[in-house]
Amino acid sequence: MNFIDFHCDTIEVLLNNPNSWSLSKNNLSVDIEKMKKGNSLAQFFALYINQEETKNPLDTCLEMVDKFYLELDKNIDSVALATNYKDLTKNKQKGKISAFLTIEGGEAINGSLYNLRNFYRLGVRLITLTWNFPNEIGFPNCKDEYVYRGLTSFGHELIGEMNNLSMIIDVSHLSDKGFYDVARISKKPFIASHSNSRTITNHPRNLTDEMIKILSQKGGVMGINFEKSFLGENIPAEVSDMINHIKHIRKVGGIDVIAIGSDFDGVELPSEITNIGEIDKLAFELKKNNFSEDEIEKIFYKNALRVIKDTL
Numbered sequence: 258m259n260f261i262d263f264h265c266d267t268i269e270v271l272l273n274n275p276n277s278w279s280l281s282k283n284n285l286s287v288d289i290e291k292m293k294k295g296n297s298l299a300q301f302f303a304l305y306i307n308q309e310e311t312k313n314p315l316d317t318c319l320e321m322v323d324k325f326y327l328e329l330d331k332n333i334d335s336v337a338l339a340t341n342y343k344d345l346t347k348n349k350q351k352g353k354i355s356a357f358l359t360i361e362g363g364e365a366i367n368g369s370l371y372n373l374r375n376f377y378r379l380g381v382r383l384i385t386l387t388w389n390f391p392n393e394i395g396f397p398n399c400k401d402e403y404v405y406r407g408l409t410s411f412g413h414e415l416i417g418e419m420n421n422l423s424m425i426i427d428v429s430h431l432s433d434k435g436f437y438d439v440a441r442i443s444k445k446p447f448i449a450s451h452s453n454s455r456t457i458t459n460h461p462r463n464l465t466d467e468m469i470k471i472l473s474q475k476g477g478v479m480g481i482n483f484e485k486s487f488l489g490e491n492i493p494a495e496v497s498d499m500i501n502h503i504k505h506i507r508k509v510g511g512i513d514v515i516a517i518g519s520d521f522d523g524v525e526l527p528s529e530i531t532n533i534g535e536i537d538k539l540a541f542e543l544k545k546n547n548f549s550e551d552e553i554e555k556i557f558y559k560n561a562l563r564v565i566k567d568t569l
Contacts, residue, residue: 258296258532258540258553258554258557258558259296259297259298259535259557259558260295260296260297260298260517260536260557260558261297261298261299261300261301261385261516261517261557261558261561261562261565262287262297262299262300262301262518262519262521262533262536263301263448263450263451263478263480263482263516263517263518263561264301264303264359264361264385264429264450264451264482264518264519264520264523265286265287265300265301265302265303265468265519265520265521265523265533266303266305266361266520266521266522266523267280267285267286267287267288267302267521267522268302268303268304268305268321268324268325268328269303269305269306269321269522269523270285270522271283271285271324271328272320272321272324272387272528275337276515277329278326279328280329280331280332280336281331281332281335284459285521285522285532286519286521286522286524286531286532286533287300287519287521287522287532287533288317289332289335289336289354290534291313291532291533291534292318292336292354292533292534293335293354293534294534295533295534295535295536295537297354297356297533298345298349298354298355298558299339299345299353299354299355299558299561300355300356300357300360300361300533300548301327301357301359301383301450301521301564302356302357302358303359303360303361303385304318304321304322304325304358304359304360304361304365304381305361305362305388305523306318306320306360306361306362306364306365306388307362307388307389308362308364308388308390308392309390312335314362314364314365314367314535315365315366315367315372317365318360318365318376322358322376322379322380322381325356325358326338329356334353335353335354335357336353336354336356337351337353337354337355337356337558338355338356338357338358339355339356339357340357340380340382340569341382341423341569342562342565342566342569343397345562345565348377357382357383358379358380358381358382359381359382359383359384359385359425359427359450360376360381360383360385361385361388361430362385362390363384363385363386363387363392363393363394363395363415364386364390364392364393364394365395366384366393366394367393367414367443368393368411370415370418371412373415373418373419374418374422377422377424381405381424381425382424382425382569383425383426383427383448383450384419384424384425384426384427385427385428385429385430385450386408386412386426386427386428386430386431386435387430387431387432387435388390388430389430391403391406393409393411393412393436394408394409394411394412394415394529395407395408395409395412395431395432395438396431396432396434396435396460396555397430397431397432398399398430398431398432398433398435398461399430399461399462403432403499404432404433404434404461405432405433405434406432406434407432407434407435407437407438408433408435408438408439408442412435412438413438413442416438416439416442416443417442419443420443420444420445421527423445423568423569424568424569425447425448425506425564425565425568425569426443426445426448427447427448427450428447428449428452429448429449429450429451429452429462429480429518430462433461433468435464437471440471440472440475443475445567446475446476446477446478446564446565446567446568447472447475447477448472448477448478448479448480448516449464449472449477449478449479449480449518450479450480450518451470451480451482451484451518451519452464452479452482452487452504452518453479453481453482453487453488453502453506453522454466454469454505454506454508454509455468456505457489457502457505458486458487458488458489458502460486460487462487463487464479464481466509469506469509469510469514470509470510472510472514473509473511473513473514475508476563476564476567477514477564478513478514478515478516478560478561479506479515479516479518480516480517480518480519480566481499481502481503481515481517481518481519481556482518482519482528483499483520483521483524483528483529483530484520484523484524484528485524485526485527486526488502488528489501492526492527493526493527493528493529494526494527494528494529495529496529496530496538496539496542497542499539499542500543500546502544503515503543503548503556504546507552511559512552512555512560513555513563514560515555515556515560516556516560516561516564517536517539517556517557517561519533521533527536533566536557540553543556
């Protein structure tokens with residue numbers, strides 16, 4: 258079965274280990290060999306920004322853009338850039354995995370809409386508005402003091418321009434108030450690329466039932482995150498933990514709101530699924546739990562395809 262993964266941090270790790278690993282084959286959770294094994298249709302590659310590790314987020318992000326394209330050039334027979342549904346379809350016909358380019362941490366935009374537009378011209382099609390630090394757009398959900406702080410005035414402008422450009426808005430990591438601001442302002446579907454259910458695991462990075470309902474009503478999706486601390490108490494995190502979240506999300510928001518956002522190569526704690534080539538473990542467990550073939554296909558790729566088609 259095909260699958261689409263809305264989030265991994267592989268490019269940042271490759272950039273920091275230039276002589277050790279490549280996108281073709283590495284000891285990480287995502288490489289082309291493993292994606293082929295898992296029958297990947299598309300992988301969203303995040304340009305991850307950590308404010309504590311960079312003095313200039315814009316420059317750091319541009320360096321990662323360069324690394325992304327260098328890796329694509331080296332693996333031109335297996336993977337190709339996609340910026341919309343049409344690109345993805347063409348790549349599939351050519352037997353290639355589609356690579357979507359995203360930014361995790363809107364501080365890379367440096368508070369300027371022209372930077373947003375230039376990143377769009379470079380191929381970026383999704384932006385996770387915040388990581389774990391406040392920025393010019395809004396606030397993260399990692400501290401109690403940020404939960405009720407919403408988008409800034411620039412953040413409001415940014416949402417409008419991302420809608421105009423047909424870019425995907427990602428609210429994973431964003432404060433609760435920021436989530437509701439996006440839901441109110443955005444004229445297009447938005448997503449939570451790598452977030453689970455807060456009712457099942459009470460972690461601020463997960464979504465409340467009310468958020469799940471709103472996301473579903475807006476035509477968006479949430480990508481099931483493989484990080485242990487967002488799934489439950491088991492070490493390593495088990496596939497059954499993912500099933501618990503998926504069942505609850507289906508009950509609250511319906512099957513059409515569920516997708517995959519592994520967070521591979523950004524996950525600090527272990528999971529029973531150690532790499533993208535083992536994604537069939539999730540499909541097997543879903544079948545065991547009486548999910549239909551159509552439901553599994555929606556989770557694995559059809560819901561993501563719909564958002565790509567409707568938004569980009």
